[in-house]
Amino acid sequence: GGGDDGDGGDGLIVGFAQVGAESAWRTANTDSVKAAAEADDRIAELKFVDGQQEQDRQIEAVRNFITQQVDVIVLAPVVETGWTDVLQEAEDAGIPVVLADRGVEAADEDLYVTRLGSDFTEEGRKAGQWTVETFADDADGTRILELQGTTGSAPANDRKTGFFEVLDAEGLDYELVDSQSGDFTAENGKSVMETFVTTHGLDGIDLLYAHNDEMGLGAIQAIEEAGFEPGVDIQIIIVDGSAAGFQAGVDGKLNYIVECNPAFGAQLMDVVVQVEAGESVEKFTPVEEGVFTADQFEAELPNRQF
């Protein structure tokens, strides 16, 4: 290879089919990828297409990349299934595909070169692990509220699965008091939490597990407005770890953050270049992601990029 058919001089032309711009996390992810491509001399041009959370549009984008004869296609698939044909088309056209963030179903493993990203189930497990540790001695059983992400979306499904997998496996005595979708937004997170508060009250509720920052932050407001103290009257876990989330942590309003790191742009560019050069790469490269407890929030806050 080597960008011989690209017309942008000596660098690579990379097509990036992003999921959308549905959350701050996603925007940070896009920014990271774009900035890394910009800074990287080996990349001549990054063609970016926003799929607006629809698989159809992403498929269309990949086809467009194929017609444009880019060197490498980066795909952040919105769902796992249904990519076989378009990935096959890319392969037929001799264009390697790198998956970013989310994955595709196992049967399509041969059709992409590598995947770089987070493991949502693992994130759920991390949250579950902390819960098991924290509430191990809770005599009267742990009563949990859950704010799910958009019903039917992969992060929502996986973060739920991973979480309860650990709770069940570790034999924690818990009760899921209620679990509703907050659509990953602060608005719905807040309004669902308000209803939780009026329906169930907060007395006796031990933990709120929010599938992302925004819903968690919305819920915190609802808890405060109902006259309770978030983080104290009820413990709170959020996933993602934006600056705003960490700030809330520093203010003592939440107790545990499972990071989902969007800033893997530079890492991605390295992979892209390797792939184009035909070097062998691991099938899955996890993005470095941490977990943070209350005592780490303050120190981590300045490192947050989004």
Add this chain to the structure above:
Amino acid sequence: MSTVQLTERPARSTLFDGLSRYLPISVTVALLVALYLGGVANYPNFGNSQVVAKLFIDNAPLLVIAVGMTFVILSGGIDLSVGSVMAFSTMACAWLTVDAGIAAPVALVLVLAFGTGWGLFIGAVIHRFEVQPFIATLVGLFLFRGLTLQISDTDVSMREIGFFQWGMTHVDFGNVREGGFWLPYLSFVAIAVVIIAFAVLHYTRFGRSVYAVGGSESSALLMGLAVARTKIGVYAVSGFCAALAGVLAAFATKSANPLANVGAELDAIAAVVIGGTLLTGGAGFVLGTLAGVLVWGLLNTLIAFQGNLSSWWARIAMGVLLLAFILLQRVLARSGEKRRA
């Protein structure tokens, strides 16, 4: 026999009588071509014939629901349920074949029958109980999204079902690597739907009564036309098309996703209206809808080829392009009318 012969010239000059109603659509098509040529001039590889073919691949399901929507809108109604019915149909294909183990062709027939049945039902509600179409079909939008999620809240793969390989089987036109292009079978299905819809709308009694009902429902009733059959019929057509689009989506991806096609009804309505069909009913063409879908797809392609727009600039660009298109369409059609007056 009377001796007097009464005569009147139509207000519009006769030469253009037949043609005048084709003016908006001609303008649309001309602008479509201009849009395409603009793309060719500005972007390398845009002239690749696969760019055009691709419009018929990626937009095949949209085209099908838009055709169904054309029937409904022409009759003076609207169908907001198509996006959800489509997603539900894809999911139902997956559920019937993967989980229930029903033979794929049978499942396919069941799904199409169900979509048609839903259309019949909601059409009957709209007609019999005089419920506003907007609200009745909005019920469908919620209902089928809910049912889809209840079947499965995760995506389901149908790749094991050999039958669904059929849809993406190619037909190559010329050598694909050297300027030729390919089209999958499902594109042919979509194109066939357009052709059949065209024939039905323009050359059958049902089609003409769709126009009549859209022109004036009370007049159509007083003229003794089968208004009930027509009104219920258009929703059945739309339901069938939505189900068919769902099946095409199943062919296209061999997977079902409970959150697919959110807002597809708006895309379809937009395509129909851009194609020159009046939302008030009674005026428009199914070929206009085809043009509308192509405009929609082409605008997306242009933005993809531009490739350096952020998410928000892409949306703004789409809005601006659409605006320019609609204004031009409007201005050209108007001045055309004036010139002939």
Add this chain to the structure above:
Amino acid sequence: MPDIVQMTGIRKDFTGVRALDGVDFTLKAGEIHAVMGENGAGKSTLIKVLTGVHAPDAGRILLDGRPVRFHSPAGAQAAGISTVYQEVNLTDNLSVAENLFAGREPRLGPFINFRAMRRKAKALLDDIGIDLNVAAPLSSYSIAMQQLVAISRAVDIKAKVLILDEPTSSLDRDEVAVLLGVMRRLAAEGVAMVFISHFLDQVYEIADRMTVLRNGRLIGSWDTADLGENALIGHMLGREAAELEQIERVAAAHHVEDETPLAEAKGLGRKGSIAPFDLAIRRGEVVGLAGLLGSGRTETARLLAGADRADAGTLEFDGKRLTGHNPRTAAARGIAFCPENRKTEGLVGDLTVGENMILAMQAARGWARSVPPARRERLVAEFIAKLGIRPADPDMPVKNLSGGNQQKVLLARWLLIEPRLLILDEPTRGIDVGAKADIQRLVAELSAEGMSVLFVSAELDEVTRLSDRIAVLRDRELIDVLETESERTHERIVDTIVARGGHE
């Protein structure tokens, strides 16, 4: 003769109105049966009950001796009853031919045979005596032509019962003659016909029997020969014949003193609709527009009213040249315009009678200055009484009024603003004899008080009787203005039109 249709004890209630109250009606084979009555008497409702548009609240309907109950006009049509309803009920987005054959198109397999359809349409219209481009959209023809198309459609259905609800309301003499000819021919073929019209001469010319309704009740049925005109009017209006004497005599005898024109068009025209023309309307003068169907009377009226934009010439009003003439500025200057198509251009069906009446006045005042409720109620009540609008309920949605009453509401809207120039396009269409006389008298009175009126009517009698001067149009061109009294006769107008004909 056997009874084809027999309706007994028909009752129909609408919210707040009993439109029909125990009406009996019998139609015999081969007869032409006129249903007579004032506006709102229930004639159209009777027809609609018969043909399945409305379900009766009580009563029986026998067709050929068998009880029937139609649920839609399609059912009635299938049973052999073909109807032309009062308002033109065709779909004007379709072509003439399609309208003629909608629902019964000639087909080739499953597909419509358009060529055959056009040929048949042409033949049908030829047969009746109309020459149109059958492929053109119906909307490109005038209301009168549309009405003829509707009639042709009904005739062609070859039913045993043909119902014509005010088919002649927008037709002029020639067309009426054509229609009556067709009716005679059908009667000879044994078709039974119901004929509704407010033109007594037509009724007397064609009908064998008459049934009179008043206020939703049956007054009686008579053979035409047994019922004199005055007696008929007396039955219809429920007043003594003597009272009605003056109806025929309208005070047209007044003089225009002021010679300065209030409105003067110079070379005013619009491409494709009316050739440039000169016309002056003086203060207190009634100017009539006469001409055949499609001759451009409506277009002339619309240009003067500012409803359409002129593309040639000038219009002066009160000595000032009007620029940017449109309905709003026109109304502000005191130019009122009652359009010919009240359903689509005149009334807002969902609004109440009162709201429709107040509309122009309110438009002139702007939205912020609402007409005070007390004043509004007083004005509305006054004009309801003055024009005899029935039911006299200002809160009734106007779409529920009978056709004639709707016309009066429209007229009231403009009289409310006390205009200086009143442009009336077919104001007496579909109005009963009493109301017609009322309106004619009103026009005469208004002009006597100094209001100028431009009067368009298909009825030459009416035009000649009311007008001080008559402009004659032909082929969308103003060809002559008849000034002196001796000139303003029926014959003279017809001569003028024919003289300019030449070809044909």
Add this chain to the structure above:
Amino acid sequence: MSSNGNGGRAALTAGLARVRRSAYLKRLMWPLLVLAALIVVNIAVTGFDFILPSVNDGRLGGAFVNILRRSAPLLLIALGMTLVIATKGIDLSVGAVYAIGAALACQMIMESGNQSSLGLVLTAVALALAVTALIGAWNGVMVARFGIQPIVATLIFMIAGRGIAQLITGGQIPTVDGSSPYTRLGRGAILTVPVPIVIAVAVLVLLALLTRRTALGMLLESVGGNPEASRLAGIRSKGITVLAYLVCGLCAGLAGLIGSANLASADANNGGLWIELDAILAVVIGGTSLLGGRFFLLGTTVGVAIIGTLDDTIINVGLSSQWQFTAKALVVFAVALLQSARFRAWILGPFTRGPSAEAPPETDEPKEVAAP
């Protein structure tokens, strides 16, 4: 016919008007019934606390008050939408305009140094409202002046609007300090009544007065009912149409401000997502026809209350998220059918005597605030 004395006629007219007014209440009855049913279900599940307001922090709370407070943005948008629909139009852009209003205000406040400055907040609010009103007017001009179909005209801003909002925020979610006076718009209370409720009710009353005490309502209905007839009657139908869209844009902007003030942040991408559908739904449930003409602000309000209560009911009854859509569908279907006179006649047909199974068409629709 003219036998009725003048006094008798006046009495008759007044009587008829009363009948009509109660007919309007009857139209409202079915939606109100559904609302009541939803409330009863909630009370059955969660007890009377559901309906009883409580005071905490000097602010009315409690489940039902919270529903009302949360529904305020939807109510604002639905009210504006009612006017637009009355002109035979529709406005799909309200969700995007909501996002723009929210984004503008929050971004401006966030970027400034002193977030607690009242002047700054007022400027931001004024700017946001001005911009959203302008967008509304633009939509109106596209419809009235250029004759573009409302659904397409507003589709443009529906697509581009969220892009503009994201452009303003740079794709991030700007946050406002909880201490900023701005948040009072969403969280504050006036005499214990939450500010969003106060604003929404104020707008409702204002619009009701504006449309029913002036002639605006009638002119709107006239333009929507028959545009050509209105033009010929001398009504400035274009101006009126533009005004309706302008008010709708303004309402959407205001809703965005309240929504974002409540959260102290603006989510350009998800704020007010699909709110246009709920708004149109509320309008239609409230008895206003999408075909234009007669409109009912009070009906819209009931529609909004139903939608707001419904979301809570699903959670209170303990249905899972998957049920959300299905439940909504069923309730909307119930309202739609109950409102249909034909359906009621069909259902009740076997129980009523008499030959007329067919109900008289619902023709009389008196307006809601009858002038005394």
